[in-house]
Amino acid sequence: MGSEELRAVAQMAIVVKDIEKARSNWAELLGVEVPPISETETRESTHMIFRGKPSNGRAKLCFFKLSNLVLELIQPVGGPSTWQNFLEESGEGIHHLAFRVENLDETLGKLREMGIGMEQRGEFKGGGYVYTDSRSSLGAIMEILYHKE
Amino acid sequence: MGSEELRAVAQMAIVVKDIEKARSNWAELLGVEVPPISETETRESTHMIFRGKPSNGRAKLCFFKLSNLVLELIQPVGGPSTWQNFLEESGEGIHHLAFRVENLDETLGKLREMGIGMEQRGEFKGGGYVYTDSRSSLGAIMEILYHKE
Numbered sequence: 001m002g003s004e005e006l007r008a009v010a011q012m013a014i015v016v017k018d019i020e021k022a023r024s025n026w027a028e029l030l031g032v033e034v035p036p037i038s039e040t041e042t043r044e045s046t047h048m049i050f051r052g053k054p055s056n057g058r059a060k061l062c063f064f065k066l067s068n069l070v071l072e073l074i075q076p077v078g079g080p081s082t083w084q085n086f087l088e089e090s091g092e093g094i095h096h097l098a099f100r101v102e103n104l105d106e107t108l109g110k111l112r113e114m115g116i117g118m119e120q121r122g123e124f125k126g127g128g129y130v131y132t133d134s135r136s137s138l139g140a141i142m143e144i145l146y147h148k149e
Numbered sequence: 150m151g152s153e154e155l156r157a158v159a160q161m162a163i164v165v166k167d168i169e170k171a172r173s174n175w176a177e178l179l180g181v182e183v184p185p186i187s188e189t190e191t192r193e194s195t196h197m198i199f200r201g202k203p204s205n206g207r208a209k210l211c212f213f214k215l216s217n218l219v220l221e222l223i224q225p226v227g228g229p230s231t232w233q234n235f236l237e238e239s240g241e242g243i244h245h246l247a248f249r250v251e252n253l254d255e256t257l258g259k260l261r262e263m264g265i266g267m268e269q270r271g272e273f274k275g276g277g278y279v280y281t282d283s284r285s286s287l288g289a290i291m292e293i294l295y296h297k298e
Contacts, residue, residue: 006179008216012161012246016288025286028263030155067157068217071246073288092288094243097161097220114177137174139165139222139241 005107010145011070011098015086019060019075026064026073035062039077041124048122050080055120057081082120082131082141096131098143104130107144123148154256159294160219160247164235168209168224175213175222184211188226190273197271199229204269206230231269231280231290245280247292253279256293272297 016022019037027034040046040058048055057079064071074095076083086095101107111117111132119133119141130144165171168186176183189195189207197204206228213220223244225232235244250256260266260281268282268290279293 004180009158009161009218009220012158012243014288022286022288025263029259029287031153069158071158090239090242092284093239094161094246094289097243110178114174135241137171138178139163139171140243 005101005103006099008099009069009097010100011072011143013072013074013095013098013143014093015074015076015083015095016092017075017087019062019073022073022075023062026071030064030066032064035064037062040122046122046124048081048120049118050082050120055080057084059083086141094140096141096143098129098145100145102146104128104144104146154250154252155248157248158218158246159249160221160292162221162223162244162247162292163242164223164225164232164244165241166224166236168211168222171222171224172211175220179213179215181213184213186211189271195271195273197230197269198267199231199269204229206233208232235290243289245290245292247278247294249294251295253277253293253295 023034038061040061043054043056048057050057058077059081060075060077062073074083076087083095114137116132116134116137118130120131122129127145127147132142134140134142172183187210189210192203192205197206199206207226208230209224209226211222223232225236232244265281265283265286267279269280271278276294276296281291283289283291
């Protein structure tokens with residue numbers, strides 16, 4: 001039994017060294033306005049955990065809405081994180097594909113059964129995310145996005 | 150002016166070391182049948198060019214149809230290729246995002262204007278593909294898929 005929720009890729013995200021350069025190139029290529037850059041919040045509000053430990057890792061983000069998914073650019077800025085780690089180990093590239101789920105516990109349960117755990121997790125206004133440590137089993141990191149009240 | 154054609158991500162592809170293991174894990178996670186594995190044709194029919202030179206590089210492929218795009222798994226098998234190169238330099242991971250275009254020349258012209266060239270190209274029955282050398286400008290390799298008569 002697979003998860004009925006993992007049907008559509010909601011986002012894909014590229015880790016870059018220089019988000020201003022990358023967003024300008026993507027905007028030119030797609031013929032769209034240059035989107036604003038935001039920054040992840042501090043650990044006090046994200047409760048970010050990277051490889052089992054609280055971390056101050058943060059990132060600059062920007063988003064391009066394509067017709068069937070959202071393309072995200074991520075530039076790590078200080079502190080240990082999956083983004084920083086990916087950049088150091090693999091260089092600039094596509095960091096993850098994201099699925100949006102209604103039932104986080106069910107999805108995490110299914111992943112656990114398959115031996116897939118959490119690489120990083122955190123919260124943002126209205127929701128949260130889990131990155132999976134699935135590079136050796138699925139070939140890629142997945143992000144599970146969920147809403148919370 | 151961006152390309153009006155680059156609006157939807159048609160495919161995303163993961164380069165893996167062991168396609169049988171990866172497809173079995175993905176099928177379990179998604180709760181779908183294990184898809185068949187195919188292999189790219191020989192250079193005589195693909196006319197594959199990698200970094201300006203004809204190459205015998207080949208790959209095993211399989212495809213999962215998600216609701217909004219196709220997830221592709223790629224295992225390089227011998228001969229120089231962008232897939233083999235990616236695996237050696239970056240490890241298993243998401244190799245590219247693909248756009249389907251009607252007018253290949255227009256898209257390649259737009260990319261050229263931006264200083265983006267071809268990393269690899271080849272043909273298959275009914276169409277062809279171009280991988281761009283855009284890792285430093287866009288943070289990721291793009292695939293341009295096109296039909297031909």
